[in-house]
Amino acid sequence: SQLAEENPWALSVHEGESVTVNCSYKTSITALQWYRQKSGEGPAQLILIRSNEREKRNGRLRATLDTSSQSSSLSITATRCEDTAVYFCATGWGANTGKLTFGHGTILRVHP
Amino acid sequence: GPKVLQIPSHQIIDMGQMVTLNCDPVSNHLYFYWYKQILGQQMEFLVNFYNGKVMEKSKLFKDQFSVERPDGSYFTLKIQPTALEDSAVYFCASSFSGGSTEVFFGKGTRLTVV
Helix, strand or coil: CCCEEEECCEEEEECCCCEEEEEEECCCCCEEEEEEECCCCCCEEEEEEECCCCEEEECCEEEEEECCCCEEEEEECCCCHHHCEEEEEEEECCCCCCCCEECCCEEEEEEC | CCCCEEECCEEEECCCCCEEEEEECCCCCCEEEEEEECCCCCCEEEEEEECCEEEEECCCCCCCEEEECHHHCCEEEEECCCCHHHCEEEEEEEECCCCCCCCEECCCEEEEEC
16 A cells, blocks of 8 residues: 555646645655656655644645644645646655655646 | 756666666765656655665665765666666655755656666
């Protein structure tokens, strides 16, 4: 079974709309990270939210974390075509959270 | 922003041959990683490396795999001999510290074993 899983599998919106990707995880964590991966590129970190934080913002992005339900969400407001990518949540544990466990990702397509 | 460079971007190799994937991590980073992503599947951790030593490796890091970073040059992943199931995209990553920190990824090397 997956240690981190995003849902839904895919989303399709028009520019300007808001969208939310959810993540559930199965292990204790020290931090959860949201990454975006565009076609032909490696993952790029969007937000890192630590286990003692409930919300973190980065521009149009907002991440929440609920350690009691082991879930997180990433919301993007005022989406743009360039937000089209696969979005991953990745969990880490302990002193070496460079070791990340990724889910399958949510494919987001933003149409003009 | 900081970049991790991977060379080459694509590699095709005959089964049984040796291959070396090269990674130029962010210059002041101290922790280095390799991840493997088979087409259509999630990215999976292979190994991390710090202070000249492997710190942790997953069960995907077979005996045929090895990593090194001689004298601060490229961080390399060597597979010898290669097998068909080694076909995947291999991502190198680096970070300044091993704690809750941003991990920077390269664009990956697509390895095809034929």
